[in-house]
Amino acid sequence: METPRVNNTPLLNKNTVESGGATAAVVFSTLVAVSGSFVFGCSVGFSSPAESGMISDLGLTLAQYSIFGSTMTIGAMIGAVISGRVADHVGRRAAMGLSELLCIAGWLSIVLAKVAWLLDTARFSIGIGIGILSYVVPVYIAEITPKDLRGRFTAAHQLMICCGVSMMWLIGIIIQWRILALIGAIPCLLQLVGLFFVPESPRWLAKNCRWQECEDALKRLRGHRADISVEAADIREYTENLQHLSQTKLSDLFRQEYTRSLTVGVGLMVLQQFGGVNAIAYYASSIFESAGFSSRVGILASVALQVPMTVLSTLLTDKAGRRPLLMISAAGTCVGSFLTGLSFLFQDLHKWNAGAPILALVGVLMFSGSFSLGMGGVPWVIMSEIFPINVKGLAGSLVAVVNWLGSWIISFGFNFLMGWSPPGTFFIFCAICGSTVLFVAMLVPETKGRSLEEIQASMNPIESQQHAGIGYADIAAQA
Structure with missing residues (x-):
């Protein structure tokens, strides 16, 4: 079948190969971006080792410390909204830079804080x-x-993120909490400096009609000797076809052409959070x-398992594919x-x-290891791939808000659920994790080895048909 054409130019040729590979510029830019992920992990991991020291030094009550911990999640929901x-307005690099300024201000305020309200303000920042960062880092990469x-x-x-949490847990055992907060600011500074040396996203530049800068960024990322003409043409054509849709409203996300993308993006985040991950992460000691069972031994075993499993997930994402990792991961969390x-x-009976205590350890470790294999990172990978550039900002914000809202609901409600029925709580998590396997099998596409434009055209066929003159059969043939 002939490749569909718009204005006599091929759209999303299925034989298109993106120029270049893991160039030094791509590797360095990714390292700078994931410094923000490390900041994310440090922020999440700080509260557990700092709890006893902060309560003792500042005379905080347990309720005051609980407020300190929860204000970060509330701030994260607001950050996700915007x-x-x-x-979209200032660019991916500037958004990461703004995030780090807020984080640096927060960490330094914790270092200097002597009253509870300043701690809460710092944590909120x-x-x-x-x-x-939870949105912009995976999108930029x-x-x-x-x-x-x-x-x-x-x-x-x-x-x-996993490395940041683990580092804070481990060094927090021996380091005073103010010094721990100061250490938390270091990766913020590293990313802030690194952002001056990495290119802006070519697709964001294209969305803003900065075509020459888009091509310059591609040349820098793919290598000056690489042929970027086909990739640049595909990005330009796809962006131009969506240009008249660039001013989108929240209601636009619920149009028919975005139904599958939105269902997949939001659904994965809902299932990720309501499967109980933050119940395990925040309350592992009490579980x-x-x-x-010994909480110290259990937590050290969890850390020792999570990092290598997350490394394995990173290595397998492009080899095994997104769908197999998600289904194996969800099945493992179900069993855990x-x-x-x-x-x-058994204890109740x-x-x-x-x-029974050994069974609990095996269950929590299986849950943590399985979650790290796929359900931890792959939903963010898919979120960054499935939305067209004209709605990516709004859609990504919505997905991130759903994730953080689910995180808050589970972390807040877990103790009430455990008070109702500990076995019932985990059997509910089991059912949700089991339903995740079915959700992935029925709705989630395999995006391995496909360009962003190919993925988005195949998942939003009505839009592609209406605005690029392409039929369903042609889109299916390309996908």
Whole structure:
């Protein structure tokens, strides 16, 4: 079948190959971007090791410290709301820079704080910063990397979050909390400086009709000897076809052509959060203690497992594909939740008292390791790939807000659920994780090895048909 054409130019030729590979510029730009992911992880991991020291030094009550911890999530929801608009208006680099300024101000305020309200304000500022970073980092990486490397490089976002959390947990054991906060500001400064040396996203430049800068950024990213003509033409043509849709409103996201993209993006985030990940992350110590197992040993075992599993996920994202990793990961979290719930059920029934704590450890470790393999990072990879550039800002903000709202609901409600029924709580998580496998199998596309334009055209066929003159059969043939 002949490749569909608009204005006598091929649109999204299925034989298109993005120029270049893992050039030094792509690697360095990705490292600078994921410094923001590391900041994200440090922010999440700070509160647990700092709790006892802050309460003791500042005379805080447990309620005051709980407010301190929760204000970051509230700030992150606000940051997520504005993240897409900020990244669309000022660019991906400037959005990351603004985020780091907010985080630096927050970390330094924690270092100097002597009263509770200043701590809360500082934590809120950090929350806004990481709310923006949670969207813009994976989007920037997806927009600068060649399609054959995009999954692996974007998955590094979750790897660095995991590394940031783990670092804070480990060094927080021996370092005073003010020094720990000062250390948290270091990766912020590293990214802030690094942003001066990386190119802007070529697709953002194209969206803003800065065509020469778009080509210059592509040459820099793909190598000056690489032939970028086909990739640049595809980006330009796809962007021009969507140009009249660039001024989008929130209601536009719910048009028929975006139904599948929105369902996949929001659905993955809802299932990720309501599967119980933050219940495990925030309350692992109390879960282990409730199950009768050493919390210190359990947490160290979790850290030792999460990092290598996240590394494995990063390596496999472009080889195994997104869908297999998601389904295997969700199935593993389903089994892990079931085993943990079974452990609590045995305790309630006063049966197998010797083995129940071990069963809880196995369940939590299986959940944590399986989550790190796919459900932790791959939903963010897919989110960065499936939305067209004209709605990416709004859609990305909505997806990030859903993620942070789910995080807050689970972290706030988990203790109430455990008070109702510990086994019932984990069996609910088990059911949600099981439904994730079905959701991925039925709705989530495989995006491995396809350009962003190809993915978006295949997932939004009505838009492509209406505005580029392409039929459904042609789009299916290209996909």
